[in-house]
Amino acid sequence: MAYRSIFDASVVQKEFEINGINSQFIPLIWKYVLQNPNCKWDEIPSLPAAAYSLLNSKFLPITSTLHSVSHSTDDVTSKLLIKLQSGAFVEAVIMRYDTRLGKYAGKQRPGGPRATLCVSSQVGCKMGCKFCATGSMGFKSNLSTGEIVEQLVHAFHISNIRNIVFMGMGEPLNNYSALVEAVRIMTKSPFQLSPKRITISTVGIVHAINKLQHDLPQLNLAVSLHAPVQDIRCQIMPAARAFPLNKLMDALHLYQKNSLQKIFIEYIMLDGVNDEELQAHQLGKLLETLEVVVNLIPFNPVGNTSQFRTSSEEKVKNFQRILREKYNIRTTVRKEMGQDINGACGQLVVSEQQKKMLASSSGLVTDIEDLHL
Numbered sequence: 001m002a003y004r005s006i007f008d009a010s011v012v013q014k015e016f017e018i019n020g021i022n023s024q025f026i027p028l029i030w031k032y033v034l035q036n037p038n039c040k041w042d043e044i045p046s047l048p049a050a051a052y053s054l055l056n057s058k059f060l061p062i063t064s065t066l067h068s069v070s071h072s073t074d075d076v077t078s079k080l081l082i083k084l085q086s087g088a089f090v091e092a093v094i095m096r097y098d099t100r101l102g103k104y105a106g107k108q109r110p111g112g113p114r115a116t117l118c119v120s121s122q123v124g125c126k127m128g129c130k131f132c133a134t135g136s137m138g139f140k141s142n143l144s145t146g147e148i149v150e151q152l153v154h155a156f157h158i159s160n161i162r163n164i165v166f167m168g169m170g171e172p173l174n175n176y177s178a179l180v181e182a183v184r185i186m187t188k189s190p191f192q193l194s195p196k197r198i199t200i201s202t203v204g205i206v207h208a209i210n211k212l213q214h215d216l217p218q219l220n221l222a223v224s225l226h227a228p229v230q231d232i233r234c235q236i237m238p239a240a241r242a243f244p245l246n247k248l249m250d251a252l253h254l255y256q257k258n259s260l261q262k263i264f265i266e267y268i269m270l271d272g273v274n275d276e277e278l279q280a281h282q283l284g285k286l287l288e289t290l291e292v293v294v295n296l297i298p299f300n301p302v303g304n305t306s307q308f309r310t311s312s313e314e315k316v317k318n319f320q321r322i323l324r325e326k327y328n329i330r331t332t333v334r335k336e337m338g339q340d341i342n343g344a345c346g347q348l349v350v351s352e353q354q355k356k357m358l359a360s361s362s363g364l365v366t367d368i369e370d371l372h373l
């Protein structure tokens, strides 16, 4: 039987209870592992004897390995290729913002260096969006809570992670219980991340959005809308058939009514598909009554997505102008980062072999992180 990750919190909790071990030791063990991910259990001082034998028989400090790290030439992004116990690969991407001089007039950002980690929630994805390389792989497996948290453990040794975005491989709301548990761990000792600095991005799993606000209040929600009308959405996102736009919009209104939080809307710009003026007006009308920030994402041709073209800069600007000026909607255009290392967020690859097959990669989120600050 495979060993479980020590960050699989509910399994650990249950085993501690069965073995009569005080669960107060769990955060202390996590803290030690965060500082020493390659430790042996016996190196941790002052645990009860029963804890050592339980840990040795059932758990590993870290079940995944950091296979490789590539840094972009400007050092703004680093891509972590992580090998799971099963042999599958997932990627996590670190984005550092304080190196973006200009925003702070060339000065260091107040509060010191900080970084955002883009994490994966699944190997592959079953939602099959036509523009997404992860989608073209199909679904392989869900990550466990531990495997999600371990991406943060690996990343902490490279950068001071302050923000998390679930925009890596997979649909986080299709792995709901592991997602919720992982976010809860990330906000507790020893990680102590603010839930306000954690964003999950979803294709729009309506029933899960309805639960999310209750299970993880304060979390940021980003929705991959990508089209203002149901038929275009269905063309590019097969999942839209199961989760129709009107139901999704009802869920977002309810979410906002209860959470009082703004919602981030992601909109990938696909030439001739969803980037015309008509669609900008339709989107403006659709979102007018919500408090949203729209993030226009330049499409990155990657993997099996050659049917689409990136919208021209002019069209993107015009789309942005309509949303801003006619509908007063805060609208940003996503910057692309880390392309020289194939730094990808949203279309990550499953294996070394597939990685070689994928020609290039994606743009990374900058705007959502900026908005948290």
Ligand code: SAH
Residues within 6 Å of the ligand: 125, 131, 132, 133, 166, 167, 168, 169, 170, 171, 172, 201, 202, 203, 223, 224, 266, 268, 297, 298, 299, 300, 301, 302, 305, 345, 346, 347, 362, 363
């Ligand atoms: N499954 C979730 C989160 C992972 S995808 C979701 O779909 O929201 C993260 C983001 O990357 C999504 O907004 C997704 O639409 C976007 N994305 C996927 N493929 C892309 C591509 N080829 N170019 C640019 N963005 C892409």
Ligand code: SF4
Residues within 6 Å of the ligand: 125, 126, 127, 128, 129, 132, 133, 134, 135, 136, 168, 169, 170, 171, 203, 224, 346
């Ligand atoms: Fe899955 Fe998101 Fe890619 Fe769609 S865009 S296939 S939901 S990872």
